[in-house]
Amino acid sequence: MRGPAATRWYKLVQARLAEMERLQPGRGAMGAAFWDSRAKRFASRMSVATATTDPFYRRLRRATGRRSAVLDVGAGPGRFTLALAPHVATVTAVDPSGRMLDICRRQARTTGLENVTCICGTWEETEVAPAHVAFSSYVLPLVADAPRFLRKLDATATERALLYLGAHSADAIMDPLWRHFHGTPRKPGPTYLDAVDVLRELGFDPTVEVVEVPTRVRFKTVADAAKDYRDQLCLPDTPEIRRELRGLLGDWLILRSDGLGAPLKTVPAAILSWRPGAGVPAGTS
C-alpha cells in the first residue's frame, strides 16, 4: 500500500512519462536505450571537472573519508563517482545504461582509478554490498515507485544516504517554448518537496539543503542549441521545427564568454540527506 505522498509521486511521474510517450512513442519508458543514446552528450557536459566545483561534491566529501565504501545509484558517466574515487576506499557505480557506464569505466582506466566498480542494471534489480555512503543524483524524479527505490538506498547505506535533485522548475523556464509548440503546459514532474514528503512518509528524517549550481550547458551555435532543445521539448526532427526553434532561441539564449547559454546563470538544487535505518517497515506506511 502506498501512502498519500508516494501515491502523489507515482501519479506525477506516470503522467509525465505518459505525456512523453504520447509525443514521442517509445520515449516514455526512459529506459537504458534512452540514456544510451544521450550518453556521449551528457558526459561532455557533466564532466568530473564540473563535479568538483558542485556543492553536492563538497557535501559528499564531508560525508566520506579515506576508508569509505561509496555507492552512486544512477551514476550516468560517473561525474561524482570519478571525482570521489581518489578520496575514498571504493566507489560502486550502478546504472542501467551500458553506454554511460562504458564512459565511466574508460575514464577510470585512463586516470588510473582502480577502486571503481561499474554494475549495469536498474537500482531496483541490482544486488550490491552495503556501502558506508549511498547517494543518487538526478535520478529519483525518473522513478515512479519512489518508496521501493528509497527503501533500498536506505537499506544499503550504513552511515549516510543522500539524494540530489533540482530545486527549481526547469519546466517553468521552458514553459513559453513548450506552450509555443504544444499549446498546453507540460505535465509537471515531482519536486524535491515531494521527495521530502515521501521520505518522511517512509519514516526517514532528511535534512534539506538548497544550493545554487551554475548552469553549465553552452552551445557553439544556435543550430546546436536547436538540436538540444528539440530533444528537451519532445519535438519531431523536421526542417520546419528546426527553423522555428532557431528563430526562437536566437532571441532567447544569452551569449556568454564561453558560448550560448540559457538565461539563468545558476539554478537551485536540493541535497536531501539522512541517517539510514530509521524507516518504518514496508506495508505500514
Ligand SMILES: C[S@@+](CC[C@H](N)C(=O)[O-])C[C@H]1O[C@@H](n2cnc3c(N)ncnc32)[C@H](O)[C@@H]1O
Ligand atoms: C540525469 S542522469 C544523472 C546521472 C548522474 N547521476 C549525474 O548526476 O550526473 C540519470 C541517470 O539515471 C539512470 N537511471 C534511470 N533510471 C534508473 C534506475 N531505475 N536505477 C538506476 N539508474 C537509473 C539513467 O540511466 C541515467 O544515467
